[in-house]
Amino acid sequence: MEDKIRAALDNLSIEGTDKLLSDQLELEVDQAISARIKESVYRKAEVKKPYNTAFRRLAICAGIAVILFGSLSMIGFHRVAAAINNLFSFIPGYGIVENNDRIHYIAADLTARENAEIAFTLLNAIAGENDLTVMFEIQKKNPVQDKQDLADYQRPQVYLYAGDSLCEFDSGLTAGSESLDNCTYTFKVSPENINPEVIYTLDYPQQGLSLEFYLKEYESFRELAQIGATDIHNHISLTAVPEYSGDDLSVELYPINKSAYSIYALSGESGTNYQGQDLHLQTSSGIKPYLKPASYSGPNTSFKFKLAPDDQDLILKIPYILVQSSEEQVFKVPIPEEGEIKDTDIALEFKDCIMRVKRVERANQVFGELGALKLSLEYEPKTANMVMLYASFMRVDIFNRIQGGGWSAELDQNGVYSNIYFALEKGDSGTLRLKAINPVYYLLTEYTLALD
Amino acid sequence: MILITDKDLLKLLHKKPEKGLGKLLDLYMGLVYSIVWDKLATLFSREDIEECVSDIFYEFYLNLDSLDLRKGTIKAFLATMAKRRAIDYFRKARLGVGKTVSLEGLENIIPTGTVEESVLQGELGNALVAGIKYLGEPDSEIFIRKYYLGQSTKTIAQALDIKENTIDKKVSRGLGKLKQILGGAT
Numbered sequence: 001m002e003d004k005i006r007a008a009l010d011n012l013s014i015e016g017t018d019k020l021l022s023d024q025l026e027l028e029v030d031q032a033i034s035a036r037i038k039e040s041v042y043r044k045a046e047v048k049k050p051y052n053t054a055f056r057r058l059a060i061c062a063g064i065a066v067i068l069f070g071s072l073s074m075i076g077f078h079r080v081a082a083a084i085n086n087l088f089s090f091i092p093g094y095g096i097v098e099n100n101d102r103i104h105y106i107a108a109d110l111t112a113r114e115n116a117e118i119a120f121t122l123l124n125a126i127a128g129e130n131d132l133t134v135m136f137e138i139q140k141k142n143p144v145q146d147k148q149d150l151a152d153y154q155r156p157q158v159y160l161y162a163g164d165s166l167c168e169f170d171s172g173l174t175a176g177s178e179s180l181d182n183c184t185y186t187f188k189v190s191p192e193n194i195n196p197e198v199i200y201t202l203d204y205p206q207q208g209l210s211l212e213f214y215l216k217e218y219e220s221f222r223e224l225a226q227i228g229a230t231d232i233h234n235h236i237s238l239t240a241v242p243e244y245s246g247d248d249l250s251v252e253l254y255p256i257n258k259s260a261y262s263i264y265a266l267s268g269e270s271g272t273n274y275q276g277q278d279l280h281l282q283t284s285s286g287i288k289p290y291l292k293p294a295s296y297s298g299p300n301t302s303f304k305f306k307l308a309p310d311d312q313d314l315i316l317k318i319p320y321i322l323v324q325s326s327e328e329q330v331f332k333v334p335i336p337e338e339g340e341i342k343d344t345d346i347a348l349e350f351k352d353c354i355m356r357v358k359r360v361e362r363a364n365q366v367f368g369e370l371g372a373l374k375l376s377l378e379y380e381p382k383t384a385n386m387v388m389l390y391a392s393f394m395r396v397d398i399f400n401r402i403q404g405g406g407w408s409a410e411l412d413q414n415g416v417y418s419n420i421y422f423a424l425e426k427g428d429s430g431t432l433r434l435k436a437i438n439p440v441y442y443l444l445t446e447y448t449l450a451l452d
Numbered sequence: 453m454i455l456i457t458d459k460d461l462l463k464l465l466h467k468k469p470e471k472g473l474g475k476l477l478d479l480y481m482g483l484v485y486s487i488v489w490d491k492l493a494t495l496f497s498r499e500d501i502e503e504c505v506s507d508i509f510y511e512f513y514l515n516l517d518s519l520d521l522r523k524g525t526i527k528a529f530l531a532t533m534a535k536r537r538a539i540d541y542f543r544k545a546r547l548g549v550g551k552t553v554s555l556e557g558l559e560n561i562i563p564t565g566t567v568e569e570s571v572l573q574g575e576l577g578n579a580l581v582a583g584i585k586y587l588g589e590p591d592s593e594i595f596i597r598k599y600y601l602g603q604s605t606k607t608i609a610q611a612l613d614i615k616e617n618t619i620d621k622k623v624s625r626g627l628g629k630l631k632q633i634l635g636g637a638t
Contacts (some may be wrong), residue, residue, distance in 0.1 A: 011535075014529060015523070027483050029481050043469075
């Protein structure tokens with residue numbers, strides 16, 4: 001009977017097909033397949049594909065990365081973009097540099113488009129030899145108020161075309177609120193497509209909006225002195241822009257990070273100052289610490305100082321910054337009996353440092369009646385000027401899937417995590433499988449920024 | 453997706469083909485691809501399947517002038533073309549004949565055979581469609597996906613967010629009902 005049904009449906013008339021398919025059917029096609037077929041149809045029909053319409057090739061290259069949300073890398077976003085806008089008038093965030101060939105062009109025009117739902121604005125673009133980083137914001141006109149809806153919110157799927165070519169997405173950062181998404185997306189672009197003759201299109205097909213722009217060279221703009229003091233080390237530049245109000249000084253730091261790390265912090269966080277040092281202001285009347293902010297999200301980039309009336313020769317000193325590496329190491333530790341100390345010497349080899357778990361013991365006074373496992377750590381730095389502060393620890397199963405786990409730490413006199421207390425759970429015995437991820441380092445190269 | 457009437461879509465295809473084609477493909481790619489894939493997946497490569505789908509849309513575009521919306525919707529025309537083309541490809545491949553198929557105009561997509569056979573086929577088809585629709589939702593959709601689009605139970609379950617064994621039960625009951633509705637016709 002089923003074969004007969006299939007055969008009958010295979011031979012339906014137009015009218016019969018109409019009746020059968022009268023209701024809406026949700027049928028999806030893989031976006032890459034869809035894009036290829038569309039390309040083929042347009043080619044056969046000899047019809048040119050439009051630019052500024054909802055139609056787009058939706059071929060998404062395999063290299064699209066997960067968008068990283070908020071936290072560590074979106075630093076004073078608006079001000080970075082604005083500063084780059086100014087700084088690119090000279091050389092963006094690099095100040096006085098020895099090697100200025102990393103940035104070839106910046107956006108020639110900053111465009112904006114909007115529809116009933118959003119305003120889509122290009123804030124800036126930076127072109128390297130074979131990549132293009134675009135900074136844009138999406139202002140939502142009808143922001144989501146319901147928290148449940150926020151949980152389902154999809155981060156912007158925005159594509160970049162260099163001429164006709166879809167550029168491969170490399171990495172992206174998004175920091176958002178209910179009403180605003182600030183995004184920095186980097187795309188791979190072939191070198192021959194990095195030049196001022198190419199028209200670039202930043203396309204947001206879900207909203208039917210796109211922004212077109214050209215690139216321009218940056219040498220023709222203003223001097224650095226109008227922007228702020230800049231210092232660069234380890235491919236991370238910091239530019240300081242001061243603002244004075246009576247005896248109050250507010251310094252905004254604009255980092256441009258071209259290193260292999262993400263910036264974790266620009267100053268010591270509470271309790272984690274390296275050897276007691278921290279960002280400070282050197283003045284004619286002495287050293288001034290910054291006023292701790294009440295709260296901030298992500299690394300603090302704004303530092304306030306109280307000046308004496310005749311303070312001068314202001315120099316901002318940043319003895320180190322904290323950077324984070326995206327790495328992980330899985331390891332097993334024995335769970336000792338109460339009162340027993342086990343020497344382990346487990347080596348976790350990260351790119352810039354070996355973290356050694358030297359000893360393991362039970363700590364029954366920590367984390368309630370089940371207690372904790374105390375891991376004593378030592379470090380062997382591999383990279384000059386980099387001292388590991390810590391790595392995060394998580395419990396994992398035999399398939400290395402994260403199972404969570406609470407932990408706390410003790411710091412040594414250098415402000416480095418020396419002991420980790422990892423909470424034990426009911427049923428823990430024998431060995432505990434852990435993962436150490438995303439190590440954070442003190443990058444011990446001092447930035448010196450003489451303020452105007 | 454912004455809805456558009458068939459009449460407006462045709463206008464768009466004529467006056468602004470670059471936009472019209474895009475809209476047409478956005479609206480019906482899923483349906484055409486599903487139909488073609490069901491018929492050709494066992495014998496043809498991904499590239500051939502995509503080529504077939506692309507040919508169907510191209511053929512539709514070439515024959516816009518002969519499209520008569522009084523006879524059916526754009527969806528129905530495309531779906532029927534997809535069935536014909538895919539079945540032709542499949543038969544030719546099974547027979548070892550080359551894959552190229554001559555273009556057929558939209559006016560020719562009518563089942564072939566004797567008049568009597570056509571009438572009987574048409575009657576059975578109409579009765580079957582009515583029977584499937586009579587099953588009500590979601591059973592109707594399950595039957596369309598299974599027997600018209602050739603989707604697996606797993607695929608249907610995922611699409612409709614229904615458990616696989618529920619799908620099987622509904623199919624089983626649906627077949628029983630169809631047998632009653634259609635009498636000895638099937």
